[in-house]
Amino acid sequence: MIKLKKMMPNAYNVPPGVNLQNFRPYKKNNNKVKFVFVGRLVPVKRVDFLIKSFNSAYRINKNIQLNIIGTGPEEEVLKKLVKSDIKFLGAKYGEDLYEIIGTSDVFCITSQYESFSMVVLEAMAAELPIIFTKAGYLPNLITNNGVSVGLDNVDELKDAILDLANNKAKRESMGKLG
Secondary structure (H helix, E strand, C coil): CHHHHHHCCCCCCCCCCCCCCCCCCCCCCCCCEEEEEECCCCHHHCHHHHHHHHHHHHHHCCCEEEEEECCCCCHHHHHCCCCCCEEEEECCCHHHHHHHHHCCCEEEECCCCCCCCHHHHHHHHCCCCEEEECCCCHHHHCCCCEEEECCCCHHHHHHHHHHHHCCHHHHHHHHHHC
């Protein structure tokens, strides 16, 4: 965008949008604080890092759950890492996807690299706070409505999970800012 601005000073960055009618906050009747990941189960998404950190957080707070939406070649390897309340829900689309995101409390994206992420916009439309790695375009999308963590810093991600799990007012405030 910086190069484009130099060549064309009147250019604007207009990111794509999502249908706000689909991705909205649903009524939450959660007994547990629900975290959600949506994406392909491939190495670049670093779901292994998310699972390891979530396992560590779960040892401290048993009132959390992680739902993983997606499929991919890493699925069986990732399932072997689970030592806590983590559910693999497979691929979800349409109303099924909207409802799972909308009834969640926190969205997680732990990619090693990420270009523009539509699923982050969908989570923001559902008023979810975002836990994210400082990868690619993510820091441009997520400002005061999320918590950034360093890639492969299990303790930092664990602490972010616990902080949002233990602070409903913070979750709701950040979610509204999205």
